[in-house]
Amino acid sequence: MSLIKSISGIRGTIGGLPGENLTPTDIMKFTIAFGNWVKQNSGNKKIVIGRDARISGQMVNNIIVGSLQAIGIDVVDLGLSTTPTVELAVVDEKAGGGIIITASHNPKQWNALKLLNQHGEFISAKAGEEVLKLAEDKNVQFEEVNALGSYTQKDGYIDRHIEKILKLKLVDKEAIKAKNYKIVIDCVNSTGGIAVPKLLRALGVEDIMELYTEPTGHFTHNPEPLPENLSELSNTVKKYKANLGISVDPDVDRLALVCEDGDMFGEEYTLVAVADYVLGKKKANTVSNLSSTRALRDITEKAGGEYFASAVGEVNVVEKMKEVKAIIGGEGNGGVIYPELHYGRDALVGIALFLSHLAKSGKNASILKATYPHYYISKKKIDLDSSVNIDHLFKEIEKKYKKQPINTIDGLKIDFDREWVHLRRSNTEPIIRIYAESNSETTANHIANQIMNDLKGFSKKA
Secondary structure (H helix, E strand, C coil), rough: CCCEEEEEEEEEECCCCCCECCCCHHHHHHHHHHHHHHHHHCCEEEECCCEEECCCHHHHHHHHHHHHHHHEEEEEEEEEHHHHHHHHHHHHHHCCEEEEEECCCCCCCCCEEEEEEECCCCHHHHHHHHHHHCCCHHHHHHHHHHHHHCCCEEEHHHHHHHHHHCCCCCCCCCHHHCCCEEEECCCCCCCCCHHHHHHHHCCCCCEEECHHHHHHCCCCCCCCCCHHCCCCHHHHHHHHHHCCCECCCCCCCCCEECCCCCCCCCCCHHHHHHHHHHCCCCCCEEEEEEECHHHHHHHHHHHHCCCCCCCCCCHHHHHHHHHHCEEHHHHHHCCCEECCCCCCCCCHHHHHHEEEEHHHHHHHHHHHHHHCCCCEEEEEEEEEECCCHHHHHHHHHEEEHCCCEEEECEEEEECCEEEEEEEEEECCCCCCEEEEECCCHHHHHHHHHHHHHHHHHHHHHH
């Protein structure tokens, strides 16, 4: 059980002791801090909230609503929603910020408060530090009865979200409808079960096989859309001879796809395929984080654009995208960010753009996947004694590989021609995560294992 206080929000397990878990005391404390930050920084006393379907969501929602009203904040409650829908609603409602009640891909015992600024984007590192500092203020001033904040429930924002997607120039509803696709979806019994079927029907897809679309919060399998958790989706796609399988995480900002033969399209390649489609219409720049596949760089350069890497984390990707005026970007976990709609990972716009690409390409999903550069990412981690100086280990690794191109904006990334390895420290425990990529699975694992041996060797010397 744990409570993690990060710059972008508060995440923890439900129950237990205050300060150690996500308890009502902690929810109230950090909600009030964020509400006061919104008032101080925007002068706006309106906050939009929405939640995924996890079991604790309504309880957390009630505490947040009362806490915000108590400090004079007007609350617009979207109820069951998605992360990208709340992001859009903050702007549409002209609010000073937003709170998404979701622990994303974490299991059901977790919940979290994701914090948005007035632009419907995750708050910056500096803003996050300010919120955490406000949370330690013991002299919170609550409003008297006549100054309490108002409460408004607003339905229909998922429909508005879908309407915005359908208006995008690159979303081709007619091409999708003409294909008469049969699609299987797995929405892990969260709010994707509301949004994804609506989107598909709006795009002209009528033959939809639904798995776990009741938003009960009782996740039937690990909710992270990774291959090992999608075996039932894969088998159902093959059994029903479907054209595609679609899986989203509980708050619908990550998208994973299954080909018609039951093989995984690959979460790293969700962004690659959508970017390929977008870049086919306009030469432009792209961005992904340092731990994402090189395939995005390859297709961007092939299309005449320039690829840029950011530190890991959506807020960092968005910052870099704005800086280089990227037409599309995201993260290799199935997170697509399409600025023409908004600056946030959005599985719904990812679905619409991918289906448009698939329909207009005339290919099935497996053949489309085969057209992209093939890479394999090896993901490993090394546990260290808490006394180990991780910064020292990174310096030793940097010295050993000093002849190679090295990037230190987020941990340590070393390039080896068309291969790379990325080392990142955990913010919460003495762990170094190691990601290595190559067009060969054997080589990727070899690179990762070599770095692990290096770290162990330097650790013993230290």
